Amino acid sequence: MSLITREIQLDEEKVVNSFLEWAKVNAPSGKEKSISERLESTLTDMGFSIQFDEAHINFDGDVGNLIAFWNGTDSSIPPLFFSTHMDTVLPTEDLKPVIKDGVIYSDGTTILGADDRAALTAYLEAIQYVQENNIPCGPIELILTVNEQQALQGSRHLDYSKVKSDFGYVFDSSGDVGQIILQGPxxxxxxxxxxxxxxxxxxxxxxxxxxxxxxxxxxxxxxxxxxxxxxxxxxxxxxxxxxxxxxxxxxxxxxxxxxxxxxxxxxxxxxxxxxxxxxxxxxxxxxxxxxxxxxSGFQVDKDSLLAKNAFDAAEQIQVQPWLTKTLGGADTNNLNENNLTCITLGNGFRNIHTHQEHISIKNLVNTVRYTVSLIQSWHNLHKND
CATH class of the missing domain: 3.30.70.360 (Alpha-Beta Plaits)
Known part of the structure; x- marks a missing residue:
């Protein structure tokens, strides 16, 4: 049994504003330099050490993958990584967000970019919450890839020698928060x-x-x-x-x-x-x-510590977890092929790759809460062991 985690109380307005700020950074596939520079500055201020690889030379991009590492508060815990991609499938230049009935849309002239600015926002907001509330945690690593929307090329050419973690999560699925994808094609x-x-x-x-x-x-x-x-x-x-x-x-x-x-x-x-x-x-x-x-395909055992952590963390925030598999591809496929064991998790964006793309504020906020809970639960599970 894991220890009881402390209650997670988020500023919903802050989370939404953070998402909108990151969504407005225009960075379609192969043109991620603008967002990588902002992330480098933000993550450095948060205490992360930053590395870039040279994956982009394989597909004429303007920047490589970003790998960021923070020591956390307890170095005895195995590091845990969170991964997402920095690119969007189409430009988000001049994005004009619209919020209606608790759901965030664009005005229809651009995509929203919730795929996957939602995950990026969640990771940053969750780690800031952990830091500001002095929550005990092991080391945390972020693997932020480029050119994912073009056949997962960033993670395919990732310099895996720069990664310190062995286990992690990838929020990149249209299922609501609580979806745990253990198998990909x-x-x-x-x-x-x-x-x-x-x-x-x-x-x-x-x-x-x-x-x-x-x-x-x-x-x-x-x-x-x-x-x-x-x-x-x-x-x-x-x-x-x-x-x-x-x-x-x-x-x-x-x-x-x-x-x-x-x-x-x-x-x-x-x-x-x-x-x-x-x-x-x-x-x-x-x-x-x-x-x-x-x-390549991947499959993570439902009895693995990574899956158990995903279940425990969802239950701690009173979100119903459920197991599934998907015939969709994600960076999870390439990461697992290169011995970084990870699971895809749902973060609830809808109608991706279209101008009708949207995400509910509930799923956005729950992705932040879930990320905090995953970090807490990972620490607790290892301390108990």
Whole structure:
């Protein structure tokens, strides 16, 4: 049993204002320097030591990942990290927030950026609360990544030698606070190039091999959407053709497969490529196939100390915890693949990546409360052990 944590009393208005301040910092993927500089100043004032890596040189960004470490009050406790990303999927320049019925929106001309300024705000507000109220805690580390919205590239290229912690949490899910995601999927892109034969529709149409027709058969042969409870398949991009008068001889298709089971993911890819080959041969064409790994899956045991801490911390703030898994990807996938054991937690943003994005003040404030409680509970669990 963990010790009883002290009651967490937050200034709701302060939390909301802090969120709005961070949300207004325009930092779309690859352009995070502005927010990283503000974070460096803020975290230094809070007593953190700051490091940046050079992940951005891999994708032409303007700054690397930010890794910040604070010793806490009790160095005998294993450090605990909290991670989120500094980028937003679209710009938030000239953001005009609107608050209606306890929910924060943009005015519809930009995204809100709650994905994931909500987590960033929660971490900063929670740590400030811990410091101001002299709450005993172990060391805390922040792993703030860049270019997450573009295939998790920041965490993929993170300099893991700079990280001191082994365990942590990533608030980055649309579920309400209390959602505990213990499993995430493997994901791979697939690229299919359909090779037919170009010819002029008016001069020599009989010589053409219509690549679009082959591509259409491939799409019809590929079951897309939710295949089963374990697997998702999508064909998202198709490019081809030159002129309306030319029978297209080349089409490129890109899709992806997500699956909790790596073996089943590979089997799904093999089926797609087999169907593509059959379709091409039917019309006398060819295909070239390529697999591009996006990220690996992860699974954290429900009886692990990290999961127990998540449960205890939720119950301490009278939030109902529940276990789930997701076919969505997050930095959690890459962090776990690189031996940083972590769990994705819900922080309640909605309609992300759209101008209708929003988050309730309740979820925003509860994310701060939950972060404080996770820090307290982590200290208590280790002291009891």
């Amino acid at each position: 493997y994901s791979s892109k697939f690229h299919i190039e359909v090779i037919g034969k170009s010819s002029h529709i008016g001069l020599n149409p009989e010589e053409g091999i219509y690549a679009f027709e082959i591509a259409a058969d491939i799409i019809k042969s590929v079951k897309v959407g939710k295949i089963d409870e374990e697997t998702l398949v999508n064909v998202g991009l198709i490019h081809g053709g030159e002129l309306s008068s030319i029978i297209p001889g080349n089409v490129k298709m890109t899709g992806e497969v997500r699956c909790f089971n790596k073996k089943e993911l590979n089997e799904q890819l093999e089926l797609i490529f087999s169907n593509a080959l059959s379709a091409a041969e039917k019309y006398g064409g060819r295909v070239r196939n390529e697999i591009e790994k996006k990220y």
